[in-house]
Amino acid sequence: MTTQLPPGIQLETVDDRIMTLNVGPQHPGSGHMRLIIKVDGDYIVSCDPDPGYVHRGEEKMAEYRNYIQNIPHLERPVIHDSCNILYPYCLAVEDLLGIEVPERAKYIRVIASELNRCVYTLYWLAIYGIFLGHSTMFMWPAGDRELFIDLLEAMSGARVTHAYLVPGGVRNDLPANFEERCLRQVDYFEKRIKEYQAIFYQNPVLRQRTEGTGILSRMDAIRLGTTGSVLRASGVDFDLRKKEPYDVYENLDFETQVLKEGDSYARSLIPYLEMFESCRIIKDALRKMPKSGSVRTKLKPNPKGGNDEAYRRVESGRGSLGFHIISNNRPEPYRVKISVGSFRNLICIPYLLKGEKLGNMPSVYWSLNYWPVEADR
Amino acid sequence: MSTAGGIIRALNSGVKHLAVKRFTLRYPEQKLKFVGDGFQFDPQTGVGIAGLKGRHILFHDKCTGCQLCSVACEGIAEAIGMVKVKETWKHNKKAIMPQIDYGKCVFCGLCVDACPFYALYMTNDYELSSFTKSALIYTPGQLAVKPNISQDVEIKIGKRGATHG
Numbered sequence: 001m002t003t004q005l006p007p008g009i010q011l012e013t014v015d016d017r018i019m020t021l022n023v024g025p026q027h028p029g030s031g032h033m034r035l036i037i038k039v040d041g042d043y044i045v046s047c048d049p050d051p052g053y054v055h056r057g058e059e060k061m062a063e064y065r066n067y068i069q070n071i072p073h074l075e076r077p078v079i080h081d082s083c084n085i086l087y088p089y090c091l092a093v094e095d096l097l098g099i100e101v102p103e104r105a106k107y108i109r110v111i112a113s114e115l116n117r118c119v120y121t122l123y124w125l126a127i128y129g130i131f132l133g134h135s136t137m138f139m140w141p142a143g144d145r146e147l148f149i150d151l152l153e154a155m156s157g158a159r160v161t162h163a164y165l166v167p168g169g170v171r172n173d174l175p176a177n178f179e180e181r182c183l184r185q186v187d188y189f190e191k192r193i194k195e196y197q198a199i200f201y202q203n204p205v206l207r208q209r210t211e212g213t214g215i216l217s218r219m220d221a222i223r224l225g226t227t228g229s230v231l232r233a234s235g236v237d238f239d240l241r242k243k244e245p246y247d248v249y250e251n252l253d254f255e256t257q258v259l260k261e262g263d264s265y266a267r268s269l270i271p272y273l274e275m276f277e278s279c280r281i282i283k284d285a286l287r288k289m290p291k292s293g294s295v296r297t298k299l300k301p302n303p304k305g306g307n308d309e310a311y312r313r314v315e316s317g318r319g320s321l322g323f324h325i326i327s328n329n330r331p332e333p334y335r336v337k338i339s340v341g342s343f344r345n346l347i348c349i350p351y352l353l354k355g356e357k358l359g360n361m362p363s364v365y366w367s368l369n370y371w372p373v374e375a376d377r
Numbered sequence: 378m379s380t381a382g383g384i385i386r387a388l389n390s391g392v393k394h395l396a397v398k399r400f401t402l403r404y405p406e407q408k409l410k411f412v413g414d415g416f417q418f419d420p421q422t423g424v425g426i427a428g429l430k431g432r433h434i435l436f437h438d439k440c441t442g443c444q445l446c447s448v449a450c451e452g453i454a455e456a457i458g459m460v461k462v463k464e465t466w467k468h469n470k471k472a473i474m475p476q477i478d479y480g481k482c483v484f485c486g487l488c489v490d491a492c493p494f495y496a497l498y499m500t501n502d503y504e505l506s507s508f509t510k511s512a513l514i515y516t517p518g519q520l521a522v523k524p525n526i527s528q529d530v531e532i533k534i535g536k537r538g539a540t541h542g
Binding site: 072073158161176 | 383386390401402412416425426427429449532538539
């Protein structure tokens with residue numbers, strides 16, 4: 001007897017040796033997404049990522065709100081990196097509306113986004129530590145993250161969802177004594193994260209688990225279109241802060257961190273090394289910032305964009321993050337497309353996990369710097 | 378570097394932390410100090426004044442019932458509704474003032490940016506939990522009350538690490 005199947009559904013042939021494992025969506029190790037993994041014993045035969053569980057319709061929502069009202073909901077996909085997700089939005093809207101940003105506001109934005117990058121990276125590193133069963137590495141970054149949250153709270157008035165960057169500058173000027181406080185905490189942090197070396201990155205147990213797993217070659221990294229730390233860990237020197245400098249990044253003194261190995265150890269080391277660069281950028285920006293001046297260009301109420309479109313991208317904690325906005329003479333954008341680094345990096349999971357041991361899955365998966373909510377928008 | 382040496386170094390760096398001061402903030406006993414009296418906005422310059430975005434404060438003698446805060450909140454959280462107040466003011470003929478539902482508010486502070494009359498600011502009060510949803514709806518009368526809170530702990534950085542004291 002043959003069963004009539006509805007169109008579009010195919011029965012799978014089952015091999016006795018192969019077992020299908022659904023990692024997620026309610027698994028603490030996967031985030032809000034599912035990895036459909038087929039295993040032969042302990043070895044992964046194939047892996048099929050299944051994102052989309054936290055789709056919020058951000059792009060559609062943006063079509064019904066004006067350019068200012070879009071700010072609070074557009075930062076929700078990555079609340080830990082909310083300045084960096086608003087950055088390309090603000091740049092694109094400024095292009096559309098033809099707004100000039102004051103010089104001081106540009107520096108403040110850079111400082112805010114670099115502080116936020118550290119917050120994000122520390123949070124990511126904490127989860128990477130707990131994925132590998134290293135609970136100290138969860139506690140330390142989660143605690144040190146407080147230093148940056150404290151600074152951002154003084155700056156913007158909120159611990160995580162700052163709504164600080166707006167088209168035309170920033171919401172408010174820096175509080176009194178901020179520079180001194182920022183320098184003190186960043187200096188301390190630079191000394192502090194050197195301790196992560198001995199306990200985590202130079203730890204032989206961690207190195208044995210992560211070195212040589214999930215190797216992504218330079219050519220594959222380019223071919224699959226990965227961005228951010230994944231691309232730089234495979235030996236491609238590509239950082240939008242250097243290659244397409246936005247705002248004042250061209251005046252600031254920093255370097256791009258590149259490693260050749262392309263394994264999950266290198267991918268986890270790159271964001272750590274970039275935190276030192278972030279600290280350098282913050283200190284340099286504080287030095288070069290104009291000491292006074294306007295921080296926000298006054299907009300007309302309900303500003304309208306012309307019949308125009310704009311695309312701007314920045315280097316976020318997870319790679320290039322772009323906003324493509326089309327406007328049609330209305331206070332609301334006609335279409336907003338968010339292009340995120342997380343989703344691009346997810347594409348290499350099937351290639352990386354093939355032939356890998358199941359126990360290495362969490363370390364390879366999280367080393368991709370993937371944030372499920374951002375990928376689903 | 379040998380494996381054993383690496384493990385000893387890792388353990389050693391953990392052991393050093395026995396002498397480091399505790400970083401944790403003991404929250405209900407200690408409360409962090411914030412800059413200023415909360416987020417404020419100057420409509421003349423169009424720039425805000427740094428501060429925590431906590432519960433709002435409404436100045437009844439300045440609010441004209443223009444509904445701009447309510448309009449700004451449409452499409453963000455829809456937390457602000459205009460309600461009738463008993464008192465009548467010369468500058469507020471309609472006698473309506475904002476009422477804020479903190480079950481919906483996202484504390485973005487864009488309503489403060491929208492107020493042209495210096496009537497709506499935010500305060501350092503962030504402890505707004507309650508047992509019922511209806512208790513989270515703050516009437517204009519409740520919003521006018523200045524919060525009375527003591528927040529005095531700061532991050533201190535010394536030779537033995539950062540601490541909240």
